[in-house]
Amino acid sequence: MNVQTIVGLEIHVQLATRTKLFCGCKLGFGDPPNSNVCPVCLGLPGTLPVMNRTAYEYAVRTALALHCQIARFTKWDRKGYYYPDLPKNYQISQYDLPLSFDGHLEIPLEDGSAKTIRILRAHLEEDAGKNLHEGLDHSRVDLNRTGTPLLEIVTQPDLSDPAECRILAEQLQRLVQYLGVSEANMQEGHMRFEPNINLHITDDDGAEYRTPICEVKNLNSFRALERSVAYEQWRQKQQWQRDHAYTQENHGKQNRGWNDDRGETVFQRAKEEAHDYRYFPEPDLVPIEMDDAWLAEIQASVCELPLARQRRFIEHYGLSAYDAGVLTAARSTAEFFDEAVAARGPAKRVANLITQQGLKIANERGCAVGQIGISAARIGQLAQLIEDGTINASAAAAVFDTMLTDQRDPETIAREHRLIQQSDAAALAVVLAEVLAAHPQAVADVKAGGKKTKKARGFLLGQVMQKTGGQANPQIVNTLLDESLQ
Amino acid sequence: MEECTALQLRDGIARGQYKSFEVTERIFERIERREATIGAFISTFKEEALEKAARVDSNIAAGRKVGSLAGVPIAIKDNLATRFGTTTCGSKILANFAAPYDAHVVEKLEAADAVIVGKCNLDEFAMGSSCENSGLQKTVNPWDASRVPGGSSGGSAAALAAGMCYGALGSDTGGSIRLPASFCGVVGLKPTYGRVSRYGLVAYGSSLDQIGPFGRTCADAALLLQAIAGHDERDSTSIGETEAPVPDYLADLDRPIEDLNIGVAREFFEAEGLDPAVERAVREALNIYEGMGARLVPLSLPHMQYAISAYYLIATAEASSNLARYDGVHYGHRTGRPRDYLDVYYASRAEGFGAEVKRRIMLGTYALSAGYYDAYYLKALKVRNLIRQDFQAAFERVDALCCPTSPEPPFKIGQKVDDPLTMYLSDIYTISANLAGIPAISIPCGLADGRLPIGLQIMTPAFTEDRILRIARMFEAATDYHARRPELKL
Ligand SMILES: [Zn+2]
Numbered sequence: 001m002n003v004q005t006i007v008g009l010e011i012h013v014q015l016a017t018r019t020k021l022f023c024g025c026k027l028g029f030g031d032p033p034n035s036n037v038c039p040v041c042l043g044l045p046g047t048l049p050v051m052n053r054t055a056y057e058y059a060v061r062t063a064l065a066l067h068c069q070i071a072r073f074t075k076w077d078r079k080g081y082y083y084p085d086l087p088k089n090y091q092i093s094q095y096d097l098p099l100s101f102d103g104h105l106e107i108p109l110e111d112g113s114a115k116t117i118r119i120l121r122a123h124l125e126e127d128a129g130k131n132l133h134e135g136l137d138h139s140r141v142d143l144n145r146t147g148t149p150l151l152e153i154v155t156q157p158d159l160s161d162p163a164e165c166r167i168l169a170e171q172l173q174r175l176v177q178y179l180g181v182s183e184a185n186m187q188e189g190h191m192r193f194e195p196n197i198n199l200h201i202t203d204d205d206g207a208e209y210r211t212p213i214c215e216v217k218n219l220n221s222f223r224a225l226e227r228s229v230a231y232e233q234w235r236q237k238q239q240w241q242r243d244h245a246y247t248q249e250n251h252g253k254q255n256r257g258w259n260d261d262r263g264e265t266v267f268q269r270a271k272e273e274a275h276d277y278r279y280f281p282e283p284d285l286v287p288i289e290m291d292d293a294w295l296a297e298i299q300a301s302v303c304e305l306p307l308a309r310q311r312r313f314i315e316h317y318g319l320s321a322y323d324a325g326v327l328t329a330a331r332s333t334a335e336f337f338d339e340a341v342a343a344r345g346p347a348k349r350v351a352n353l354i355t356q357q358g359l360k361i362a363n364e365r366g367c368a369v370g371q372i373g374i375s376a377a378r379i380g381q382l383a384q385l386i387e388d389g390t391i392n393a394s395a396a397a398a399v400f401d402t403m404l405t406d407q408r409d410p411e412t413i414a415r416e417h418r419l420i421q422q423s424d425a426a427a428l429a430v431v432l433a434e435v436l437a438a439h440p441q442a443v444a445d446v447k448a449g450g451k452k453t454k455k456a457r458g459f460l461l462g463q464v465m466q467k468t469g470g471q472a473n474p475q476i477v478n479t480l481l482d483e484s485l486q
Numbered sequence: 487m488e489e490c491t492a493l494q495l496r497d498g499i500a501r502g503q504y505k506s507f508e509v510t511e512r513i514f515e516r517i518e519r520r521e522a523t524i525g526a527f528i529s530t531f532k533e534e535a536l537e538k539a540a541r542v543d544s545n546i547a548a549g550r551k552v553g554s555l556a557g558v559p560i561a562i563k564d565n566l567a568t569r570f571g572t573t574t575c576g577s578k579i580l581a582n583f584a585a586p587y588d589a590h591v592v593e594k595l596e597a598a599d600a601v602i603v604g605k606c607n608l609d610e611f612a613m614g615s616s617c618e619n620s621g622l623q624k625t626v627n628p629w630d631a632s633r634v635p636g637g638s639s640g641g642s643a644a645a646l647a648a649g650m651c652y653g654a655l656g657s658d659t660g661g662s663i664r665l666p667a668s669f670c671g672v673v674g675l676k677p678t679y680g681r682v683s684r685y686g687l688v689a690y691g692s693s694l695d696q697i698g699p700f701g702r703t704c705a706d707a708a709l710l711l712q713a714i715a716g717h718d719e720r721d722s723t724s725i726g727e728t729e730a731p732v733p734d735y736l737a738d739l740d741r742p743i744e745d746l747n748i749g750v751a752r753e754f755f756e757a758e759g760l761d762p763a764v765e766r767a768v769r770e771a772l773n774i775y776e777g778m779g780a781r782l783v784p785l786s787l788p789h790m791q792y793a794i795s796a797y798y799l800i801a802t803a804e805a806s807s808n809l810a811r812y813d814g815v816h817y818g819h820r821t822g823r824p825r826d827y828l829d830v831y832y833a834s835r836a837e838g839f840g841a842e843v844k845r846r847i848m849l850g851t852y853a854l855s856a857g858y859y860d861a862y863y864l865k866a867l868k869v870r871n872l873i874r875q876d877f878q879a880a881f882e883r884v885d886a887l888c889c890p891t892s893p894e895p896p897f898k899i900g901q902k903v904d905d906p907l908t909m910y911l912s913d914i915y916t917i918s919a920n921l922a923g924i925p926a927i928s929i930p931c932g933l934a935d936g937r938l939p940i941g942l943q944i945m946t947p948a949f950t951e952d953r954i955l956r957i958a959r960m961f962e963a964a965t966d967y968h969a970r971r972p973e974l975k976l
Pocket of ligand 1: 020023024025037038039040041042147416
């Protein structure tokens with residue numbers, strides 16, 4: 001028996017515009033209910049929507065990064081359904097002419113390979129409000145979120161397991177954060193996922209079955225996404241094993257909800273109960289025509305994308321895949337790295353300083369690495385000091401800590417703290433001669449060879465370090481030691 | 487001053503010949519006398535109006551600059567949002583609705599220092615041709631109280647015809663300004679779609695709705711249009727000033743158009759139910775134009791016969807969506823004891839909407855439903871395009887098209903209420919202009935039986951309101967139908 005999992009993903013990304021999609025209300029999170037509202041987003045009679053151009057540009061920017069075709073002519077449509085959190089009882093969306101289509105996103109798989117997921121379309125729409133079910137006999141409606149711009153991205157059914165779904169979602173989060181079009185803050189619900197899952201089963205007799213496509217609604221974490229797909233894999237197979245007539249053909253598509261506590265999906269709605277949304281062109285908004293100049297302007301705003309950047313860091317700077325991944329997780333980190341390298345910092349040293357110290361502090365403080373108090377240029381200088389042997393790695397760590405509050409250049413700081421390495425061979429030779437003279441037994445042990453050599457060498461080196469207050473350049477001392485004991 | 491036009495009144499007030507306060511007081515005296523019979527107003531604002539009038543008077547006395555309608559009493563249709571009073575749309579569902587904002591045109595009227603005396607009755611949500619569909623009150627025709635004033639802006643037209651204001655605003659989706667103008671013997675202009683901002687006009691059929699003026703004369707219509715026309719960034723469908731600048735509508739109004747070519751479509755006089763008196767009056771009007779040197783050009787608008795069908799699909803489809811928001815959840819009428827949340831919707835809407843509104847919501851919902859969309863809504867859009875092309879082709883040959891506004895003079899109250907299809911035919915001449923988005927005006931051109939007004943409709947290409955007004959003015963200058971008044975023994 002062969003079982004293939006087929007998943008397509010719908011992702012809603014909240015765009016980080018200052019104001020809503022069709023009115024001037026600000027976007028806010030956690031504000032008192034119904035405080036960011038106006039006659040337009042309340043859907044009061046006689047009001048009209050006006051498109052937020054920035055939202056449209058953000059959407060196109062994202063679509064370009066997803067290698068989508070950009071429609072030169074699009075329009076808005078009304079999607080009708082009644083729900084208390086939808087004050088007009090229709091949502092302004094895009095139906096048959098989405099602003100973009102036919103794209104793809106490459107995702108890195110856990111085995112180190114990459115997979116291309118095709119993007120069916122990406123379009124803009126307005127969010128609904130929130131129903132607050134607080135009593136048995138009534139609910140309240142908060143319309144602060146109403147009219148928030150959402151970019152809906154729909155993939156082709158190219159995903160084949162739960163991990164791929166999660167990775168795609170994570171990549172998309174990184175992408176939109178990179179592009180500056182969304183904060184993609186999961187806690188604030190900036191990203192919501194709806195996987196469409198079914199199984200293609202070929203039994204041992206060669207008969208083929210397709211289980212009913214199940215759409216899991218409204219998932220708001222990577223974990224829930226991954227778990228719900230895994231659960232559906234299991235559930236659909238179970239159900240099919242019990243009853244081979246459990247097929248898409250017989251049952252049609254269904255909607256399911258996700259119960260995070262129980263870790264299972266719950267049946268919500270069958271095909272027959274599906275809404276007829278009665279889409280039709282929104283007469284209150286004019287179609288959008290995108291000319292070359294406008295498109296070029298948006299194209300210019302697309303930065304280097306995370307995966308490309310990651311690849312550049314590996315290929316151009318020789319960083320490990322792991323380090324490159326860490327450095328490109330956030331656009332600000334990657335840009336900080338690039339800036340430090342541009343300030344003549346050796347790439348690998350810079351990478352170490354950022355990944356081992358900078359990001360640790362940034363994470364503790366919950367800020368970007370650029371905000372910990374050390375400029376990228378200073379990091380570059382510090383990396384250079386390590387590279388040319390002026391200071392050693394442990395001294396560099398100390399200098400780094402001082403630099404957090406001390407704006408002077410790292411060399412000055414190292415000098416002041418007596419952390420500059422002693423690399424003057426003649427001077428070190430004098431110290432070494434003293435050490436050798438003082439410890440004849442150790443010298444004998446080294447010369448004798450065998451078991452004790454390594455230990456004795458280490459002892460002699462340690463004595464030199466001690467005498468120089470830890471500032472001797474160990475490489476030079478080692479060379480001198482080799483020369484004297486030959 | 488009773489017989490003044492808005493323009494004459496405005497100039498008289500500006501010169502100090504009249505005081506707006508006194509004029510407004512007289513208006514309210516008349517409203518108090520006549521309104522019980524006419525029923526034109528859903529709400530009036532005597533105190534606020536007198537206050538405003540006094541303010542205008544003192545500004546004028548002090549030599550301060552005042553607006554283009556300074557001190558002129560104006561009435562507006564009650565589907566235009568106002569911060570003051572209620573905005574009912576003639577519906578029980580919004581009977582107590584107080585808008586927290588002013589419509590663009592209301593702001594414009596205020597800015598022009600007009601005195602808004604009241605808000606006028608209409609067919610519920612502007613859906614109707616007789617004003618009988620109002621969910622709140624009845625309005626009668628000032629020329630004959632047993633007849634309808636036309637709809638849907640019946641209150642605005644009746645208020646003006648009965649001398650209860652000097653100008654009025656209405657809205658026109660399929661003839662809702664022109665038909666009542668025709669029935670009440672006044673001038674009514676539906677501007678080009680996009681000429682006047684719809685912000686604050688409670689939507690019926692968004693792609694067809696347009697606000698426009700009623701006046702006793704073409705000059706008054708021009709004066710009011712001037713005050714409300716122009717771009718508004720809150721309405722994306724309102725045209726930009728660079729694409730279509732607003733001309734000075736009064737500047738050349740009295741200058742006749744030379745070498746005028748008037749198109750007369752064969753279909754105009756083939757329409758079902760064309761009353762002989764109307765046909766006579768319109769043919770007479772065409773003769774008058776010919777007498778002034780115009781050339782009558784016979785032509786055809788082959789798709790006009792489909793206009794009503796297309797209109798009742800497009801307008802109702804949009805309406806079914808536009809009116810979805812009246813659900814009892816957020817504002818407006820909410821049913822008393824809903825069984826559950828769905829019942830809030832069902833019962834609130836069942837109680838709040840009248841029969842015609844329900845009929846159109848159902849029609850529109852059906853037209854947009856899966857499986858029917860292509861056959862109905864999409865096909866209607868194609869017909870709309872063909873009608874547009876018919877007009878384009880016609881306007882390559884002629885400057886304007888002339889036809890009746892309504893196939894018959896004002897009809898009896900109750901005569902058509904039980905027969906919606908017959909009622910829909912009242913709009914047979916007016917609907918095409920909305921589908922094509924072009925301007926159209928109705929001017930008085932005769933009296934059936936010597937006492938029932940007949941309207942002449944003129945249509946011109948988009949954004950040529952200046953031309954339409956001049957053509958209308960030529961007829962007005964040559965006749966005295968505009969000066970006739972109903973005999974009101976009130
Ligand atoms: Zn708002």
